[in-house]
Amino acid sequence: MxxxxxxxxxxxxxxxxxxxxxxxxxxxxxxxxxxxxxxxxxxxxxxxxxxxxxxxxxxxxxxxxxxxxxxxxxxxxxxxxxxxxxxxxxxxxxxxxxxxxxxxxxxxxxLVQGMTAWFLLKKTTHFQPGESIVVHAAAGGVGSLAVQLAKSMGAGRIIATASTQEKRDLAVQLGADVALDPASPNLDKAIIEANGGKRVDVVLEMTGGRVTDESLKSLAPFGRLAFYGMASREEPKPISLPALMSHSATVSGFWLAHAFGNPPLLQQAFAELAAEVTAGKLKVxxxxxxxxxxxxxxxxxxxxxxxxxxxxxxxxx
CATH class of the missing domain: 3.90.180.10 (Medium-chain alcohol dehydrogenases, catalytic domain)
Structure with a gap:
């Protein structure tokens, strides 16, 4: 072959x-x-x-x-x-x-991208209706699905980031309330401003480098950042545990391979996602x-x- x-x-x-x-x-x-x-x-x-x-x-x-x-x-x-x-x-x-x-x-x-979005929201960050969320790389495979899933789960406000205006427009079309350029100076302040002056509850991050660093600064008390990739090939700065404690923040990593030991849960995730596509509620x-x-x-x-x-x-x- x-x-x-x-x-x-x-x-x-x-x-x-x-x-x-x-x-x-x-x-x-x-x-x-x-x-x-x-x-x-x-x-x-x-x-x-x-x-x-x-x-x-x-x-x-x-x-x-x-x-x-x-x-x-x-x-x-x-x-x-x-x-x-x-x-x-x-x-x-x-x-x-x-x-x-x-x-x-x-x-x-x-599969990889849909289930990643599903696990990030439902299992890693335990996203709740009414919460604000930042989805980085929102026009990408995972991001475009995560924006739509967060919307269907009752997100209070969805803040997307994407590298071009065309991609930012797409993120808004998919359900984001606002879309930012991740290269913006003081990204943390831009995120907070986009959330009406309030810090955000959840960040889904797969870029690395300064995007991770500044996203952490934007988290509200009890906020959660899920790190699931490093597309920039640049590692974020080391995270201080006392700094996390002082903001009651949570930082978690996610790798879909760790879900392979639970086939029934994967079957559930795929079936739910496929049903959303069939019903026209989730667009790939x-x-x-x-x-x-x-x-x-x-x-x-x-x-x-x-x-x-x-x-x-x-x-x-």
Whole structure:
């Protein structure tokens, strides 16, 4: 089969299309023909070996797929790697039936990015109706879904950030009350001003560097910041525990892999998200449907923040 394979770590240039042996399903596994594979920031970190876990080479990247089994069952699934390929083997307990009203792009978007947004709001920050929330990178895969979910959960005020006016306009269209440029000087003060002069209850942050540092300064007492990525490749400043105590603030980290040990909860999350899409309450923004031969361009576009919404690879092209 054709697949995207890396034999060395590096930037997008190491992603090569190659002929590799077909995968073979083992016990409790399903072999599927892949219709679309999702592209995530985590993939770019995995390819350059800067992720939380170091993979072995050679490696076929890609952690989420949608496709069909030989019997015709349409499923979406998360896998550790192997998604950028014409065929993939998935754990049957991590495979979710896709309703007819959910297209391929939406199906893969509801996996890593949809479930990340779901867990950040419902489990990590325990977001409550009436609370204010800041969603950074609000035009991206996770952010665009988090804005909509926060809205449907009864957010008091949603403050989005995005790097361009076009992206900020999109965030407002999706439900944000206001959208800011994260490069604004004194971002903490801009956030507080956008919240009517009040500090905010929740921040969803995946940028790193000064964005994290200044977001922390904007938290209200009992405020929560969930850190789930570092797209800028810049680490935030070390956090002082006494400083957290003095503001009764909470800072948490989130990595979706830690939810893999609870398949029923993942099934619940996917089913709830799919129902929202089917009902027209949750809209997945398609950020680009790339041919397999265009995988380097997909990674370059994502890393350069030229994209909005969900990027996918089409193994059939």
């Amino acid at each position: 054709r697949a995207v394979q890396i034999t060395e770590f590096g930037g997008p240039e190491v992603l090569k299309v190659a002929e590799v042996p077909d995968p073979v399903a083992g016990e409790n596994e399903l072999l599927i023909e892949v219709d679309r594979a999702g592209v995530n920031y985590a993939d770019t970190h995995q390819v350059e070996d800067s992720y939380l876990s170091s993979p072995a080479l050679p490696l076929i990247p890609g952690a989420e797929v949608v496709g069909r089994t030989a019997e015709g069952r349409r499923v979406a699934a998360m896998i550790g790697h192997g998604g950028y390929a014409e065929k993939a083997v998935v754990n049957k307990y991590m495979a979710y039936d896709v309703p007819d009203g959910v297209d391929d792009v939406s199906a893969v978007a509801l 923004i398609s950020g680009g449907d790339y041919a397999m031969s265009e995988v380097q361009q997909a990674h370059e576009d994502l890393r350069a923040r030229r994209t909005t919404g969900k990027l996918v690879i089409n193994p059939g092209k």
